[in-house]
Amino acid sequence: MTRERLVLGSVAAVCATLLVAALVMRGGGRSARPAEAGLAPEAGSREAPAPGVPAAPGAAASPAATAPAQATPTPQESPSFTSEQNRREVTLFFQEMDSESLAPEKRKIFLTSSIADQAKQIVVELINGPQEKGLLPTLPQQTRLRGLYLDRAATAYVDLSGELVDFHPGGTDEEIATIFSIVDSLAYNLPQIKRVHILVNGEERDTLKSHLDLRRDYSKDMSIVDMGRKGAQ
Secondary structure: OOHHHHHHHHHHHHHHHHHHHHHHHHHHHHOOOOOOOOOOOOOOOOOOOOOOOOOOOOOOOOOOHHHHHHHHHOOOOOOOOOOHHHHEEEEEEEEEOOOEEEEEEEEEEEOOOOOHHHHHHHHHHHHHHOOOOOEEOOOOOOEEEEEEEEEOEEEEEEEOOOHHHHHOOOOOOHHHHHHHHHHHHHHOOOOOOOOOEEEOEEEEEEOOOOOOEOOOOOOOOOOHHHOOOOOOO
């Protein structure tokens, strides 16, 4: 009997030891086992569900999972100031090659809110000269526009550089063509301008080149313009 008890006691002790070891190994293996793909997280875990997988009922959603996606701002295109909708057509007047009359030529300028700015563009286009055949320039191409301003009496003061005089060919007809190409081009396209006064280097001048008086204002005179020429329409 004594031997049997000893054997049974030894077997029980070994079994108990094995059971404890098995429990310890099972618990340690669970804590050390990495999470397997597709398995739901254990209770209390705050791990966010995989994309496309709904969260378990009652589980707290992570801020990253609940935050709405922010739209990427689209850069705004700045308006184009060179498109056709921001330009206007004007009629310039140059000298005809085969007569003493002025003739019209269509041109485009920027449509700005400033009348003075539109007037400056018209004068610059006159200085650039005609583009159509059969027309002659009325201002020397070396001429520069120094400034242009309007007074309350609707008079435009056009300040041109000294090259206007230095490179001008002279003669009554040529001076008339120069003066009225400026006056008529401005007054015809801009009703806000009733008269034009021409300055040279910021000062009044007795004549352009010994003929036309530059001390006075000039009004539009369409009698010297051949409006029947192609380009006036």
